Amino acid sequence: MxxxxxxxxxxxxxxxxxxxxxxxxxxxxxxxxxxxxxxxxxxxxxxxxxxxxxxxxxxxxxxxxxxxxxxxxxxxxxxxxxxxxxxxxxxxxxxxxxxxxxxxxxxxxxxxxxxxxxxxxxxxxxxxxxxxxxxxxxxxxxxxxxxxxxxxxxxxxxxxxxxxxxxVRDDGEGAGSGGPDLVWMGRLTAIKGADLAIRAARAAGRRLSLVGPVSDPEWYAHAVAPLLGPDVEHHGHLTHTDLARLVRSSAATLVTPRWDEPFGLVAAESTVWGTPVVALDRGGLREVVQEGTGVLVDDRGAGEGTVVDRLRDGVEAVRDLPRASVRERALAHLxxxxxxxxxxxxxxxxxxxxxx
CATH class of the missing domain: 3.40.50.2000 (Glycogen Phosphorylase B;)
Incomplete structure (x- = not known):
């Protein structure tokens, strides 16, 4: 290999x-x-x-x-x-x-x-x-x-x-208990849309944890850093064990790419860990986020304010998804x-x- x-x-x-x-x-x-x-x-x-x-x-x-x-x-x-x-x-x-x-x-x-x-x-x-x-x-x-x-x-x-x-490897830790907060994970660069996730989390009245390396420091400095605060925390680049623990303690994972993702591994990881996904309907994410594991949000031709509102509504839509079922469905496919x-x-x- x-x-x-x-x-x-x-x-x-x-x-x-x-x-x-x-x-x-x-x-x-x-x-x-x-x-x-x-x-x-x-x-x-x-x-x-x-x-x-x-x-x-x-x-x-x-x-x-x-x-x-x-x-x-x-x-x-x-x-x-x-x-x-x-x-x-x-x-x-x-x-x-x-x-x-x-x-x-x-x-x-x-x-x-x-x-x-x-x-x-x-x-x-x-x-x-x-x-x-x-x-x-x-x-x-x-x-x-x-x-x-x-x-x-x-x-x-x-x-x-x-x-x-x-x-995604099954670490045997189950679906987790969830919690009130949201999580976003990935490389911190413009095409991954962490700033969009921050606005959506605030619109939903939820705290947000950001996880991932800063791949574009200049973009991060002007698009993300000013938005950090008591309700939005950047945890840095975590190991898979620590990341899984954080995701399992979250209500949902926001996946907000501004490009067509070839796959969408963060969505697969989240659902295998039992946490439903609210994702923009871009690229391969339609094949990852399936019925019963999350919701897809259409952002084509929509302004950012409309997309934020749709993401907020998506957070509400996945609230009652059974976490054990999310995990079971994801493992069968992913x-x-x-x-x-x-x-x-x-x-x-x-x-x-x-x-x-």
């Missing part, structure tokens, strides 16, 4: 891509499969049977360091990581499937030299570098989208992708064991079809 080259795979996870990689790697091991994980140094060693760290950049010479055409360090680091991973895989004849969790074109472009078929999970909407990789990939490559909504955007694929929703089983079917199909 090729993880992202940007962040170690360890709690607290930077985002859904990292969380998904960890959940799948653990789940595969629990079902008796041997997992070799290529990842940034600092990755949790308990996630896989083998951790192969991506190399860092070698120091540049004085002449190379001042080259006016010098790429950004992250660009070079990504290339070093994935070229090293492919080189290592070429010496490993015991691999059955390579699972690409990265958003980089090199694993796809080099897929034909890999010792096993490649499956790539497309965690995001299409962007040029990934479409280049897809154009260069060989016929032994397969693709998975995390929702039907996301799959509809990937028009550059040579054949329809499989669809496997992201899964549990980690369900996701792992679906990926194993994809792997077995690839191995059966592989002429090598």
């Amino acid at each position: 090729l993880a992202t080259s940007r962040h170690p795979i360890r709690e607290p996870y930077v985002g859904g891509q990292e969380s998904h990689t960890a959940v799948l790697a653990r789940g595969l091991r629990e079902q008796g499969h041997h997992v070799r994980l290529y990842a940034r140094p600092g990755t949790d060693p308990e996630l896989a049977d083998e951790i192969v760290p991506y190399p860092d950049l070698p120091p540049l010479s004085a002449v190379a360091a001042v080259d006016p055409a010098l790429p950004e360090p992250e660009f070079l680091r990504d290339h070093a990581a994935f070229l090293a991973a492919v080189r290592d895989l070429l010496a490993r004849p015991d691999v059955d499937v390579v699972h690409n969790q990265s958003l980089h074109f090199l694993p796809l472009a080099l897929s034909e030299v890999l010792p096993a078929p490649l499956v790539t999970t497309l965690h995001t909407p299409p962007f040029p570098w990934m479409e280049l990789g897809i154009a260069l990939a060989g016929p032994r490559s397969a693709y998975v989208c995390v929702s039907g909504a996301s799959a509809a955007d990937w028009t550059s694929l040579p054949h329809p992708p499989r669809i496997v929703p992201n899964g 549990g980690a064991d369900v996701m792992v089983s679906r990926y194993l079917l994809v792997y077995r199909e690839l191995v059966a079809e592989d002429p090598a």
Whole structure:
């Protein structure tokens, strides 16, 4: 499994891509499969049977360091990581499937030299570098989208992708008792809409807890920080255990993206923990928030004041949803064991079809 080259795979996870990689790697091991994980140094060693760290950049010479055409360090680091991973895989004849969790074109472009078929999970909407990789990939490559909504955007694929929703691990702590307050979780950046959640919580007369890393400090400083107060608290970036405890003690989770979410992992996590969701009807969230686990709010063509009112009404609408039922419905569709089983079917199909 090729993880992202940007962040170690360890709690607290930077985002859904990292969380998904960890959940799948653990789940595969629990079902008796041997997992070799290529990842940034600092990755949790308990996630896989083998951790192969991506190399860092070698120091540049004085002449190379001042080259006016010098790429950004992250660009070079990504290339070093994935070229090293492919080189290592070429010496490993015991691999059955390579699972690409990265958003980089090199694993796809080099897929034909890999010792096993490649499956790539497309965690995001299409962007040029990934479409280049897809154009260069060989016929032994397969693709998975995390929702039907996301799959509809990937028009550059040579054949329809499989669809496997992201899964959430059952920690065995049940649905929780709830409480009067609301919670919002995610990266604090404009497209995630935490400021909209603050206004909706105030309109509903509820306290709000914000959880997540500040991904855009400038936006946070002018759009969120001035709105904090006794009724709105930012708890920072919590571990999954602490986050689950907070969500379980909340009445509902607000999910307020200003873009079309490919999936909506925070909504899946909330419902698996028994807390209903009030979410904007954007992207893959329609496939995550189902009847009996929350409500979807239409924000298309509506002004922000109208959207806030609809979110407020949504909070009232989920008040009486039975938390145990919310959790049961979510686990049946979005549990980690369900996701792992679906990926194993994809792997077995690839191995059966592989002429090598």
